[in-house]
Amino acid sequence: MNILWAPWRSHYVENVDNIEECFLCHAVSQPEERWREFLVLYKSSESFIILNKYPYNSGHLMIVPLKHTGDYEELDPKTVLDMDRLLRLSLKALSMVYKPHGFNIGYNIGRPAGAGLESHLHMHVVPRWNGDTNFMPVIAETKVISQDLYTTYDRLKEAIESLLA
Helix, strand or coil, rough: CCCCCHHHHHHHHHHHHCCCCCHHHHHCCCCCHHHHHHHHECCCCEEEEECCCCCCCCCCCEEEEECCCCHHHHCCCHHHHHHHHHHHHHHHHHHHHHHCCCCCCCCCCHHHHCCCCCCCCEEEEEECCCCCCCHHHHHCCCCCCCHHHHHHHHHHHHHHHHHCC
16 A cells, blocks of 8 residues: 655645635735745735645645636726736746746636636646656656745745845
């Protein structure tokens, strides 16, 4: 039997049935001094950047409107433009820190499209490298993430702050 340890998931698994509010709204509502704990990298007037707690690759982040909606058409033009601004900021920060060869960028709208959280729209930004798929996902259906989430957070937070300075 193969064992893959992921102790950070135990809190989620033990409490998933007790979660009543949107985890994205909950994270961004925290005071700034707690943002690291909730993986919030940056908040603007209309949207925010947050690391994906269960990433596909190191640096996998999400850009999220402050407005709680699962319908893209409900976003006003100001929010859409702000999210695009944060996408550009995220791409620059990820490029500075990780030097990826490419990116996957997109929305999963609705359960059939793969949305894990249908009620709050979010854009995924996943850095990619030539050869980043290896035998683990193909044979073992397992993804290896090479960096601790909080190390990723610290590196990207520093890059974002330097880009905004």
